Amino acid sequence: MSLLYRFAKLQDRANTHVFTFVVTKSVTRDLERDVTSKEFACGYHKWAITFSRTDKVLGVYLVWKSPSDGMRVYVDFTFTLLNREHFSVNEAFTGKQVKFTYDSPAQGNRNYIPVSDLYARNFTDTNGEFQLELTMGNLRTVYDTEFSVPQSIFGTKSGAQKFESSYFTFGGFDWNVALYPHGTKDLALHGLDGRGSIPGRGKRFSLFHRVQAGSEAYPASYPISTRGSFPGGSGDGRVSVYLNRLTGFDHQCRVRYNIVLGENDRRLDSGIMDDVSDTDGKGYGWHPRTRFNDLVYKGVVRLHLEMMVANTLSEVAVTSMVLPTPVVAQCYDRDKQAWTIKSDCHSETVRLHMVYKDIHNVARNHLRYVCWTAYLMRLHGKSGHMEPVALPGAPFSHYYSQEASDEGIIMETDIAVKENEELHNVYSSPNIIRMIKSRRMRWEGHVARMGRRGMHMREPGCPYLTDKGQLRVQVEWGECYLLFQATYHKYDDVCRIHNYQMRREIGVLQAENYGLERQLFSYQKSIAYAHSRGTYSDDPATPDGRCEDDDDGPYFEEPAYSLGDRSLSTDTEYA
Structure with missing residues (x-):
């Protein structure tokens, strides 16, 4: 049995995730039996670790539990067996950009460590249990497919024609890609009108790839590309590509991806696209400025898709003023756990109070780790869209x-x-809606002058407020893990011991480095002093640079000092 015990996420370029598992003695006790852990999520895929044992050797594998035909996942991973005495004798196995496919979902080392070494080298405790650390980073998800193009398609330009790929799994949802050779005649068929609105819902969602990168609403860390695209596939004969979500219609989903159509000189790259998949599973799509005929090569159109992000979204509206009875808005995360959000206007700035209502449903003796990002929705004056x-x-x-x-x-x-x-x-006035609409344009110039800092609600036309004077809050749910052992346990001692050992050794190295730097500074000071006396020379024949065949008399009769005379520097320390 293998239990997920602790989790840590490093803020580095590789987006490294560190998982610590407690492995029970059943792994080493039962011969010819594979032991697999419970599934856990990383990089928007489900994974598990499994152990295999023969008479003498223990093997360990990382298993991709949500494989799809045509999809590949590349990942850097490291298995580290934690030693109970010192971190320097940990047993590690590393793989760089290891490829996982539908046919090969498991990768690892079948000869990881001899079973006898687990006990002899002090990896196990008195109960025969040990800890295994898994580090994962640089995950890339790639999906490739191709569409066979019949000759009959070139004789018509009907917007109803389309090609669809098989479905694949990413982020806990099923997806597919739809390619319209001649665009879509009616965008409403795909959940959008020409302005980016959702028909019949009376509100608009955020079209992230229509917001400039680096803006205050969308930071520069979210790259956005609109290369070769234009708003709306109007059925004018140009290609339209849509990423469709086939499951999980109870939530919206923020998705980031990159599409490449064609190959060789017919290759067309969308760049990184950021989109929102609505509750019907539809997004804005990609509409490149190219003809379908230019993408066909030998009767085939190849499609390359790289999936990057697929996070569940929840959206609520909270009051923006002090009321006798606070209004509480409720939402649900991807695991259907209930949360409430209410506004707090008793301080200088608006604060949001978020409460986990289903905390009593957390499994006994377990910890639930939850990560999320909260946004305030603001009306973009020029486009009319809500931006986070x-x-x-x-x-x-x-x-x-x-x-x-x-x-x-x-x-x-x-x-x-x-x-x-x-x-x-202000908000009890019967003309509040008319007042908000009339003063909204006044806010546009005000916001442009003030920037993000210093926003306030001194005008009813504040772009953060709806027509009802409410604030719209959007929650993007990130990682969520259920960890074994809710309290401090002896298993935590191993990592703490390693931590102090590393600190001590780093301190020793720093002291040694400091001593070497002092010696180097002393030597440089001696050389500089010798230069100032004019006695320094690069010729090692004599300390003052004279040649051996000079007949000016013996060197010891000269009053000049040499570089080798340590009395030049009275405060120099030598090793």
């Missing part, structure tokens, strides 16, 4: 154990609060 503005301090994360109730987490915003009494008078 991340809250300061995002992303947020917390560990939850089984309790009767949750105290909640306070999330700060940059929006200043108007005086409570004045707010109440």
